[in-house]
Amino acid sequence: MPLPNRWITALMTRYNGSSLLIDCGEGTQVALKKSGWSFKPVDIICITHFHADHIAGLPGFLLTMGNAERTEDVLIVGPKGLEKVVSSLRIIAPELPFKINFRELSQDFETIEACGYVIDAFRVQHKVTCYGYNVRIGRKGKFDAEAARSLRIPLMYWNRLQNGETVTDGDNIFTPDMVMGPPRKGIKVTYCTDSRPVKVIADNAAGADLFICEGMYGEEGKEAKAREYGHMTMYEAAELGKKAQPKEMWLTHYSPSLVRPDEYLGRVREVFDRVKIPRDGWFKTIDFTD
Amino acid sequence: MPLPNRWITALMTRYNGSSLLIDCGEGTQVALKKSGWSFKPVDIICITHFHADHIAGLPGFLLTMGNAERTEDVLIVGPKGLEKVVSSLRIIAPELPFKINFRELSQDFETIEACGYVIDAFRVQHKVTCYGYNVRIGRKGKFDAEAARSLRIPLMYWNRLQNGETVTDGDNIFTPDMVMGPPRKGIKVTYCTDSRPVKVIADNAAGADLFICEGMYGEEGKEAKAREYGHMTMYEAAELGKKAQPKEMWLTHYSPSLVRPDEYLGRVREVFDRVKIPRDGWFKTIDFTD
Numbered sequence: 001m002p003l004p005n006r007w008i009t010a011l012m013t014r015y016n017g018s019s020l021l022i023d024c025g026e027g028t029q030v031a032l033k034k035s036g037w038s039f040k041p042v043d044i045i046c047i048t049h050f051h052a053d054h055i056a057g058l059p060g061f062l063l064t065m066g067n068a069e070r071t072e073d074v075l076i077v078g079p080k081g082l083e084k085v086v087s088s089l090r091i092i093a094p095e096l097p098f099k100i101n102f103r104e105l106s107q108d109f110e111t112i113e114a115c116g117y118v119i120d121a122f123r124v125q126h127k128v129t130c131y132g133y134n135v136r137i138g139r140k141g142k143f144d145a146e147a148a149r150s151l152r153i154p155l156m157y158w159n160r161l162q163n164g165e166t167v168t169d170g171d172n173i174f175t176p177d178m179v180m181g182p183p184r185k186g187i188k189v190t191y192c193t194d195s196r197p198v199k200v201i202a203d204n205a206a207g208a209d210l211f212i213c214e215g216m217y218g219e220e221g222k223e224a225k226a227r228e229y230g231h232m233t234m235y236e237a238a239e240l241g242k243k244a245q246p247k248e249m250w251l252t253h254y255s256p257s258l259v260r261p262d263e264y265l266g267r268v269r270e271v272f273d274r275v276k277i278p279r280d281g282w283f284k285t286i287d288f289t290d
Numbered sequence: 291m292p293l294p295n296r297w298i299t300a301l302m303t304r305y306n307g308s309s310l311l312i313d314c315g316e317g318t319q320v321a322l323k324k325s326g327w328s329f330k331p332v333d334i335i336c337i338t339h340f341h342a343d344h345i346a347g348l349p350g351f352l353l354t355m356g357n358a359e360r361t362e363d364v365l366i367v368g369p370k371g372l373e374k375v376v377s378s379l380r381i382i383a384p385e386l387p388f389k390i391n392f393r394e395l396s397q398d399f400e401t402i403e404a405c406g407y408v409i410d411a412f413r414v415q416h417k418v419t420c421y422g423y424n425v426r427i428g429r430k431g432k433f434d435a436e437a438a439r440s441l442r443i444p445l446m447y448w449n450r451l452q453n454g455e456t457v458t459d460g461d462n463i464f465t466p467d468m469v470m471g472p473p474r475k476g477i478k479v480t481y482c483t484d485s486r487p488v489k490v491i492a493d494n495a496a497g498a499d500l501f502i503c504e505g506m507y508g509e510e511g512k513e514a515k516a517r518e519y520g521h522m523t524m525y526e527a528a529e530l531g532k533k534a535q536p537k538e539m540w541l542t543h544y545s546p547s548l549v550r551p552d553e554y555l556g557r558v559r560e561v562f563d564r565v566k567i568p569r570d571g572w573f574k575t576i577d578f579t580d
Contacts, residue, residue, distance in 0.1 A: 001354055002317065004324040026350040027292065027317045034294040052382040056350045060316040060342050064291055084381075091378040092342040 001053060001256055007031040007280055008053050009253040011191050011212060012042075013135050018115040020044040021061075022133055022191050028057040029064050035281060039068040043115040047078035048193060049130035050085050058086065059093040066096045075114055077103045077121065079129040105131055108200075122204045124195035126230040132192035134204055139288055140164075141181030148179045187286050190246065193253040196227065197236040205244035209286045213237045215251030215277075218264030234264055238271035249275045250282070291343060291546055297321040297570055298343050299543040301481050301502060302332075303425050308405040310334040311351075312423055312481050318347040319354050325571060329358040333405045337368035338483060339420035340375050348376065349383040356386045365404055367393045367411065369419040395421055398490075412494045414485035416520040422482035424494055429578055430454075431471030438469045477576050480536065483543040486517065487526040495534035499576045503527045505541030505567075508554030524554050528561035539565045540572070 002008050008025030012032065019042045021028075032039065042065055047055050065074070076086060083102045103112060105121050112119045120134035143162050153174050157167045167174045190205040193214035205211040215234035217226055226233050232240075234251055241249040249272060254261045262277040269275055292298050298315030302322065309332045311318075322329065332355060337345050355364070366376060373392045393402060395411050402409045410424035433452050443464050447457045457464045480495035483504035495501040505524035507516055516523050522530075524541055531539040539562060544551045552567040559565055 001350070001357070002320045004320055026347060027320060030292045030294055030317060050382055052350050052353055056346075056382055057316060060291070060346045063342055067291070088378045088381040091375055092340055092346055 002027045003256055005280070006254075008057070009193055009214070011189075012037065013117075013189060014041075015137055016116050017041055018043045018117070020046065020115070020117055020119075020135060022046045022135075023048055023054040023193075024057045024061050025053045026056040029061045031280065032061075035283070039065045040070045042070070042074065043072070044075045044077065044117065044119070046119065046121070046131075046133050047076065047082065048132070048191075049079060049126060049128050050081070051128065051194070054194075055085065055089070059089045062090070062096055062100075063093045066098070070098050073099045073101055075101045075103060077112060077119065078105065079131060080104050080106050120204060122200055124192060124201060125198045126194045126196070130195060130230075132190065132195065132201055132204060134208070135189045135191070137187040139184045139186040141183050144179050144181055151178055153179065185289055187288065189286070190244075194231055196230055197232045197240050199243075202240045202243035205240065205246055208244065208246040209248070210284060211241060211244055211246035211249045212252055213240060213249065214253035215261070215268070216253055216255050216258075218254075218258055218261055218268070234261075234268045234275075235271055238268045238275050241272040241275060246274065248284075250278045251275060252278065292317045293546055295570070296544075298347070299483055299504070301479075302327065303407075303479060304331075305427055306406050307331055308333045308407070310336065310405070310407055310409075310425060312336045312425075313338055313344040313483075314347045314351050315343045316346045319351045321570065322351075325573070329355045330360050332360070332364065333362070334365045334367065334407065334409070336409065336411070336421075336423050337366065337372065338422070338481075339369060339416060339418050340371070341418065341484070344484075345375065345379070349379045352380070352386055352390075353383045356388070360388050363389045363391055365391050365393060367402060367409065368395065369421060370394050370396050410494060412490050414482060414491060415488045416484045416486070420485060420520075422480065422485065422491055422494060424498070425479045425481070427477040429474045429476040431473050434469050434471055441468055443469065475579055477578065479576070480534075484521055486520055487522045487530050489533075492530045492533035495530065495536055498534065498536040499538070500574060501531060501534055501536035501539045502542055503530060503539065504543035505551070505558070506543055506545050506548075508544075508548055508551060508558070524551075524558045524565075525561055528558045528565050531562040531565060536564065538574075540568045541565060542568065 007027050010024060010028045011022040013020045021042055082104045108123045110121045118136040118138055121131045124130050124132045148158055157174055160167050161174060161176050161179050164176050188208045190208040190211045192201050214232060215237040216231040217233045222233055237251055265277050297317050300314060300318045301312040303310045311332055314335060372394045398413045400411045408426040408428055411421045414420050414422045438448055447464055450457050451464060451466050451469050454466050478498045480498040480501045482491050504522060505527040506521040507523045512523055527541055555567050
């Protein structure tokens with residue numbers, strides 16, 4: 001539940017002028033406002049599942065996007081039943097200046113490409129149908145100037161080839177693969193809440209630049225409660241991190257009973273030492289490597 | 291819209307162990323949490339109208355009441371269509387450990403008695419059907435001990451008569467009116483947002499102990515905007531106060547553009563000098579007079 005000074009768990013990514021939001025609980029719009037980021041470029045909203053703390057803020061968020069003069073379509077991704085749930089919530093937000101497109105997930109694993117993002121949705125294990133998401137940014141290979149020169153490709157075509165175009169020059173046809181190296185390592189952020197610590201999460205988070213995962217409980221003796229409600233402890237989350245070996249791991253979705261989550265950092269790092277225990281408003285800039 | 295450090299307008303009254311909430315926008319549950327008051331004794335929720343900023347927080351609020359182990363029925367009061375709107379929002383809060391009773395308003399003026407409160411709902415003038423509310427606490431007359439003595443009513447019956455019971459003692463029948471003076475002045479709090487400054491508001495707020503009224507704009511030149519959107523300026527609100535003569539008047543529902551609403555206090559007080567410009571979390575204890 002939302003608390004004074006602790007907003008409900010959500011993630012926003014920003015890339016190339018396009019923002020993507022995962023989950024939208026009560027007050028997520030206030031958290032975003034506080035960050036100083038804009039509502040207008042939110043092109044994609046991914047919902048993990050239909051519990052109130054992950055979607056109750058959606059009607060207000062959409063209205064505020066409307067107030068920000070958004071007119072372009074918005075894509076909402078989520079489990080089967082998404083359109084029905086969103087339409088039902090929109091009884092108090094029936095008029096929006098933009099169209100909503102829905103992508104309802106029904107498979108255990110689905111990949112969606114939109115607005116420069118590659119999004120993997122992978123089904124996790126909660127009390128209701130729930131998905132984790134990879135948000136990936138692909139990166140083209142390096143342009144091989146030497147190859148272009150040796151193929152005598154005129155300089156004026158280089159840029160078009162770099163952008164993936166095929167160029168015809170008289171009898172010559174130049175294709176991008178002639179001058180572009182293999183795709184380079186892109187960026188991957190993995191986000192998962194709420195779930196038991198199932199293997200699929202570690203598989204999807206493998207090698208991520210940032211792995212954000214619920215760590216609902218830190219106190220001793222909460223394992224049974226975590227199991228009962230389909231959640232995981234910080235230590236269970238850290239075990240996933242240990243398997244996945246992301247560059248960095250953030251825990252989130254702390255129980256309201258967890259007043260000082262960073263108290264448990266030491267013990268959690270005994271399991272996986274790249275774990276951090278973020279507070280509200282944390283952000284991180286991830287650059288392409290090399 | 292909810293802002294960092296400014297919650298959406300709502301009012302909670304507490305009397306005799308029973309809490310009453312008017313309006314429940316996104317984050318109202320956080321504002322309540324911050325106040326330190328409890329969710330469990332919320333017996334009545336009055337909704338002014340179905341715009342998101344007055345009702346979007348309801349599903350989360352009801353869930354939190356459920357988490358607080360509320361099991362007694364809750365009465366929700368609001369304009370016609372209330373049950374449909376609440377049911378639609380409850381798609382993400384379908385299971386609650388208490389029953390909800392609905393009272394849908396259809397008249398221009400209706401009075402509801404519940405949990406020691408007398409609630410007047412009066413229709414105001416907004417872009418959609420909207421009600422203002424008086425929350426009144428009645429007060430019985432004084433017990434006239436002298437009359438009781440002269441009528442030779444045994445002391446053992448005094449308390450029952452005071453509580454409104456009729457007592458039979460052999461051939462004697464004692465009724466409360468024999469010993470109780472006329473009802474004394476009770477307490478009245480009037481709450482009105484969102485509306486144009488129509489006469490019915492001043493009529494209902496007449497002589498209130500506290501009159502809470504929207505004062506959406508304070509800046510020059512906002513009259514046309516207020517008219518267009520069915521709101522009122524601080525000065526229009528103050529004119530209502532001048533007519534109604536409450537003991538104290540609070541403005542609320544400030545526009546997000548109004549960063550420092552108290553800047554306008556001086557000018558507003560030129561219209562009605564008992565106006566205050568509250569900030570988040572203001573509360574006031576109102577005692578019976580004499």
